[in-house]
Amino acid sequence: MSQTLAPLAAAPDHLLAGRTVLQIVPDLQSGGAERATVEMAEALAQVGARCLVASRGGRMVSELQSKGGVWTPFPAATKNPVAMALNSLRLARIIREEGVDIVHARSRAPAWVAYYATRRTGAKLVTTYHSAYDGASPIKLRYNAIMASGDVVIAISEFAAQRIRRLHPEAADRVVVIPRGADLRFFSPLAVSPARVERLRVEWGLAAHERVVLLPARLAARKGHAVTIEAVKRLAEEGADDIRVLFVGDPHSDSFRRALEAQIARAGVGDLVRIVGHCEDMPAAYLAAAVIIAPSTEPEAFGRVAIEAQAMGAPVIVSDIGASPEIVLAPPQTPPQQATGWRVPPGDAGRLAAAIREALTMTASMRDEMMLRARDNVQSRFSIEHMQHATLEVYRRLLQR
Template sequence: MAAPRVLFVNHTSAIAGAELILLDVVRAWRGATAFLFEDGPLEGAMRGRGLAVVKSRFGRGLSVVKRDASLWRAAPLAGRLAGLTAEIVGAARRHDVIYANSQKAFVLAALAAAVTRRPLVWHLHDIVDGSHFGTGQRRLQVGLANRFAARVIVPSAPAAEAFVAAGGRENLVEVVPNGVDVTRDPRSRENLRRDLGLPDGALIGVFSRLAPWKGQHVAIEALAAEPLAAEPTATLVIAGDALFGEQDYAAELRAQADRLGVADRVRFLGHRADVPLLMQAVDVMVHPSVAPEPFGRTLVEAMASRVPVIATAAGAAPDILDHGACGTLVPPGDPAALAVALRTALARPANLTDQLDRAEARARAQYGVAAMQAAVAAVIARVAIAR
């Protein structure tokens, strides 16, 4: 059987975590087609992976429909959404499988799948619960998945459990852990810091887009807490930007650092394409999300880079960190507990080497890109054959 013709659909052309996973997935599908709702960096990256790119005429501006907002916010866009769906229908007719890589892409791709009778794979990169999505959006997503999805790929058991708890059919779910490819830079940490323009002293890194649920404000509050008074030269490095309309939160983070008297100890680096290098230059990596994460790419990158990890005990983090054997878990939204954990990690405890050995081995054995590519390709092949 010839390889199925796959239409990869994504709603944004900004490159965040879900798009990084998509860029790894499509490496195995040169010659496939990417349907993007808007212009942006993802277009060039997709072309660089050997995909043809189709851009919608109607897709811009959908960021006004937040995932935790009422569906009524989408009502003024009804005409454009209809035009966008018609475009996906036209593209889908020339392909064997539709692959939706985001929640907004999935909703419209499900309607296109219903019209074209093409099998639909939804790569769900979210925890479908009330902390992330409004009630109407959850019901819509799960209802469309139960009716029109051939498979729902999720990156972790917690993401699968949340989908089923929201009413999703368990037999639709395929757990495929995200793959992360980390090649360690041969430069010393000191040379990396010099080349990257980072300060001396203890460095604490937070690497994710700026959004309230990502918890950068908790890390800033922890930096100002009493346990870190013994580390007056410790600097918090925040790499990431407000990609999806969270500019007010980004401004509040700067105001918070100033209000707490630590503005000179917080470096905002903005969006960076060299996160793996930055990761290797810090002394400890913090994953401070206040809501459950479906995965945690930066956790695996830090583990593979032999950087100590502190993460909140929610979502997939406990599984990735082997319930604390490969890092330190703290309660979500608890800056005091985070400050204590940071102070301990920066003191380089005696058991740290064993923890880093275990973390690196786990990252490379369980979260490789090749394994993810093979598993996703197998799902696509099965649904194509079933059709």
Template sequence: MPAPRVMFVNHTSTMSGAELVLADAVEPWPGATAFLFEGGPLNAAMASRGLSVTTARGGGGLSGLRRDSSPLGALPVAGRLVALVAQIARAARVHDVVYANSQKAFVLSALATTLARRPLVWHLHDILDSAHFGAAQRALQVRLANACARLVIVPSRAAADAFVAAGGRAGLVEVVPNGLSIDLDLRPRAAIRRDLGLPDVPMVGVFSRLAAWKGQHVVLRALADLPGIHAVVAGDALFGEGAYADGLRALAAELGVSGRVHFLGQRSDVPRLMQAMDVVIHPSVHPEPFGRTLVEAMLAGVPVVATDTGAAAEILDGGRFGTLVPPDRPDALADAVADILAHRRDLEPRLAGAAERARTHYGVAAMRTRLAERIGRAAAGAAPAVVPAP
């Protein structure tokens, strides 16, 4: 039987976490279509993997529609949204299944696939709760999922539970953990730091886009209680969080730690940067649906500290393979970092176990296989496997 013809839909071409997952997920589907709302790095990534890339007419700039705003905020661009639905519907008719990789892509694809009578898979990369989405947006997404989606894929049990708690049907949702691999730099840490222009001092790192809920400000406040320790902040404000990014630099100056904080901006060499760290911190103050940087740090053999919210405990096996602290607690974060630095040599067995867990549970090949099976099942019209309600 020939492979189904798949159309992958995404609203942004900025390479954030969900787009990195998509770039890995499409590897088994050369010849498929990527329908993207705007031009950018993701277009090139899809083309380099053998996909036919279609860029929508009038689809740019929709990232400005905020997650926590009322659907009425979309009224000024309603005409463009209707036109996008029509474009997606026309393209969907020559495919066997549509795979929506973002909320905006899903909402428009739900309407389009209803018109085109094609099955829809939604890869939900977020926690559907009040910390991330307005009530009206959550209700809209869940109702459309229940009515239009053949399958909802999530990266963690935490994300699945949130979907069901928001009103989603438990039988729709399946957990497929994100998968990734990294290239290791086998040189000593001091040599890597020299190449990166970083001082050879005790150093922690936080790696994510700059946004208040990602918690970089908590790391700066913890740093004020960690004299002599430097921090790398890698990432940028990708979706309209420029004021928060500016505020981080002001906060560092206010706390007197500016000389110990290295703001590196958006980077493409995160795994190598991680290998230069003594500790990697995952400081989100609201639940995360996954934790890509946690898995990268585990593969790199670097100790991790994560806030005990969302999928972090799931990835770290309840704290067996990393240190969990309460969210938004700079004091607890500082204590955890100090303890790791004081007992670094004792952590080698835990770090080896963490690397093995990352390879076993979160490998990219396993993710591709699981996604391909579910896409094929959706295209064939088979009912998705039932996941018990939490």
């Protein structure tokens, strides 16, 4: 069973004040694990603890530092076994020199490094299961098992927790479910000026009448870009020429980007689908869109896009796999008048096209009602404050042992 966590107020702050927590993550470029790293650095600073982040760095370093975290340059992304062994010795030295009490690992290669470093030094180890690691072979299963080897193992959804218990039953009594959270100060329609939205639409070259279908995700096969192109082809055949589908995110590889561009050309939807790259102002991007889609073709441990879109009151369509059913309330499990979005079968271009069509044809009152339900869903279940407080409680419990 998952542990139930007490609220922050139930434990005195002095248990963490003056303590040092080191988070280790491959880089600070973009992504859910990286975002959570920065958010926990902020929470630790607020209770008087010191937070180090061992990483090779990236565009989020300045934000980390502005929120009280300390970046420690570290080659955490390497998967070379020899380099990882040397990294373990190097990390152990940092733990001793900096007086680190807890190491929090958020990815597999860094977790292997952290495991041996904490065993050498006596520091506590927390791991967060950020992905739905597959375990398709015994070797892969063994490599993935490190994410279930922490003194506490954080699952970011019930789906992830069930997966950990099934693949790594020895860790069942160390699993704590702490969903990811959205910063409702940042992801709020009231916090975004119309000028920000208009600036982004101009940057993307959009006409006033064009409606945006936004897919915000790293360009990778499992994120559903290919099925989206097929869905757009169907919509175009029906005469939907006023939509613009934007792929927002860094490419996983240049070859995959070229493959997407070729598919867009073959489908004849080059006028409708664009790859626009990284976006710095995601709250404005959500407001600039008529509908947000996250049509992943493989199960995911959470759905950060889905909670951010709901927090902004934007209609959202997700694949009905992984943790998405926990995040987006949708028929048939939820009555239409209580729905916060749509869930469609993964890889089904026809159902995805139908959901996009339905979202685009909502009346203004229907959209407003869904917006209120969606934001309330995030406020009550997926706030950043709950994620921060629950994780701080994990740290406190470890220090009390």
